[in-house]
Amino acid sequence: MEKKSRELERGGLIVFVLFTIANGMNYLFQIVMGRLLSVEDFGTLNSLLSLFMMTTIPSGAVTALVAKYLVEYNAVGNTNLLRGFLNRALKAACVGFFIISLVGMALSPFIARYLKIDSVGLVVILVVLIALNLLMTVATGTVQGLKQFPALGLLGALSPALKLVMSALFVWLGYKIFGALTAIGIAILITLMVSFLYIRRQVNFRDPGRVELEKTAYLKFFVSAFSLTAFMAALMNMDMLLIKHYLPQSDAGFYSPAMILAHIILYAPLAFVQVLYPLVVEANVKAPRDTYKLLGKVFLINTVIIAFCTIAIWTGSTFVLQILFGEKYLASALYILPASLFIVPISYLMLLMNYSMAIGNTKFLTVTLGVGCLLCLFLISLNHDNIFQILSVMTGVSFTVVLANLVSIGLEYWGVSLRKGQQI
Numbered sequence: 497m498e499k500k501s502r503e504l505e506r507g508g509l510i511v512f513v514l515f516t517i518a519n520g521m522n523y524l525f526q527i528v529m530g531r532l533l534s535v536e537d538f539g540t541l542n543s544l545l546s547l548f549m550m551t552t553i554p555s556g557a558v559t560a561l562v563a564k565y566l567v568e569y570n571a572v573g574n575t576n577l578l579r580g581f582l583n584r585a586l587k588a589a590c591v592g593f594f595i596i597s598l599v600g601m602a603l604s605p606f607i608a609r610y611l612k613i614d615s616v617g618l619v620v621i622l623v624v625l626i627a628l629n630l631l632m633t634v635a636t637g638t639v640q641g642l643k644q645f646p647a648l649g650l651l652g653a654l655s656p657a658l659k660l661v662m663s664a665l666f667v668w669l670g671y672k673i674f675g676a677l678t679a680i681g682i683a684i685l686i687t688l689m690v691s692f693l694y695i696r697r698q699v700n701f702r703d704p705g706r707v708e709l710e711k712t713a714y715l716k717f718f719v720s721a722f723s724l725t726a727f728m729a730a731l732m733n734m735d736m737l738l739i740k741h742y743l744p745q746s747d748a749g750f751y752s753p754a755m756i757l758a759h760i761i762l763y764a765p766l767a768f769v770q771v772l773y774p775l776v777v778e779a780n781v782k783a784p785r786d787t788y789k790l791l792g793k794v795f796l797i798n799t800v801i802i803a804f805c806t807i808a809i810w811t812g813s814t815f816v817l818q819i820l821f822g823e824k825y826l827a828s829a830l831y832i833l834p835a836s837l838f839i840v841p842i843s844y845l846m847l848l849m850n851y852s853m854a855i856g857n858t859k860f861l862t863v864t865l866g867v868g869c870l871l872c873l874f875l876i877s878l879n880h881d882n883i884f885q886i887l888s889v890m891t892g893v894s895f896t897v898v899l900a901n902l903v904s905i906g907l908e909y910w911g912v913s914l915r916k917g918q919q920i
Contacts, residue, residue: 512767514649519763521656523820525663526756529676530821532667539740539749541673542756543611544622546736550729551626557721558589558630559637560773560853561714566641567777581714582638582699589634596627611740621677628684635691642698643774649767651691658683717856724858727865728849731897732762732842734872735835735890742880751883753821754831757813758839761805765798765843769850776854784855788909791851795844802843809836834887841894848901860904868897 530538562585569578600623608616639648659680666675736755740748772794779786809816813832817825845865852858875889 511645511649511652511771514646514653515767515770516764518649518653518656519760521653521660522763523756523760525656525660526753527820528660528664529667530753530825532664533672533676535749535824536745537673538752539745539747540611540613540618541676542752543736543740543748544613544618544673544677546733547607547611548622548625548629550733550737552629552633552729555626555630555633555725557718557725557853558585558633559640560721560725560850561585561718562634562637563641563774564717564777564854565710565714566638567643567774568781570642571778571781579699585634585637589631592630593627596630597623600626611737612745615673618673618677621674621681625677625681625684628681628688632684632688632691635688635695638695638699639691640770640774644698645771647694648770651687651694654690655683655687658686720856720858720862721853724849724853724862724865727862727869728845730869731845731865731872731890731894734869735838735887738876738880738886739883742876742886743883747883750825750828751831751835753817753825753828754835757809757816757832758835760809761802761836761839762843762846764805765801766846768794768797769847772847773850773854776851780855787851787855788905791847791905794847798843798847802840806836806840831883831887834884834891838887838891838894841891841898844898845894845901848898848905861901864897864900868893 526542529541533541562582565581566578569575569581601620604616604619604623608614608619613619636648636651639651662682663676663679666679669675671678736748736751739751772790776787776790779790810833814826814829817829817832821828845861848861852861872890872893875893876886879885879889
């Protein structure tokens with residue numbers, strides 16, 4: 497456990513620094529877009545990016561699957577099974593790329609109509625981004641599963657850097673939302689190529705011959721992880737989509753800066769969550785009881801980071817909005833407090849999601865998230881007069897889901913301790 501703790505601290509610190517740089521560039525991207533685009537276009541861009549997040553987080557089930565089995569195969573020293581699994585994962589991702597592209601393009605007119613977007617072409621570009629991101633999840637899962645934490649952080653910073661530079665150029669040249677989305681696509685493609693060049697140096701892709709892959713186990717894990725991440729993505733991005741659907745176009749535009757600042761509370765602790773996942777997978781194979789200790793340590797670290805970020809955002813919101821987004825977005829200050837309160841439980845749910853996938857026990861969290869999403873949709877369909885009503889419902893439901901799952905984990909730990917004959 498002491499070794500795992502040191503690995504968590506060292507890897508977490510490295511990834512935290514690099515992810516902080518990456519998040520900084522992501523925020524610069526939003527600031528530049530807010531400055532260069534109109535309020536309405538900025539709201540449309542963030543609605544599309546929210547939809548992108550809703551689809552990329554479930555595709556994170558692929559990342560979790562790849563990372564989990566690479567860690568397990570490395571732990572037992574089965575390199576043939578590792579290579580066979582990785583080759584099969586890459587082939588499956590390529591098939592998924594074409595399926596997502598075809599289905600997404602067919603649904604593009606309906607998506608554009610729901611989000612009140614005049615150009616179907618914008619949704620088509622978004623579909624291509626979603627398909628590309630599926631390939632990226634395999635690369636990310638491989639690097640994470642091999643516990644190459646510096647590379648994980650560097651690759652995580654490369655895409656935001658490319659996105660920032662190219663999107664600023666394309667929008668400045670007059671391509672507006674098309675330019676921003678195209679820049680994101682090019683950034684993902686370049687990062688994808690660099691990722692696989694790095695992976696080829698770490699893994700021998702030579703055909704391992706005939707190996708018996710655990711196909712049933714892969715499918716079972718993927719279905720459970722996909723269901724969990726889909727509900728998680730829906731809950732954390734539902735605010736922007738519902739505001740865009742129910743309220744005037746300008747409301748989504750003014751809410752966007754508040755949402756962007758509040759997401760600092762979500763992204764800042766993610767570095768330790770990324771490092772936690774492979775360590776919990778490995779501990780679950782060798783010493784399952786250590787998984788609770790790793791979770792507790794990261795929970796405390798995240799609490800400190802969340803508290804610091806929340807206080808900083810609340811105290812400096814108006815000044816930051818004026819400096820970063822300009823006078824036209826000062827009205828967004830009204831929404832920073834409710835947006836921040838909504839993101840706090842979402843940040844804890846991201847931690848619990850990764851932990852539950854790592855130990856292979858996702859049922860309770862999946863059910864509570866699913867019920868939470870349905871409850872939000874139902875309650876908001878009844879009352880959606882303004883942004884405050886929508887966020888108050890989502891915040892209350894999210895905190896309830898967090899509390900229910902913490903109680904569940906606490907009871908599990910208590911039961912394990914009793915079986916070991918120990919007192920808490």
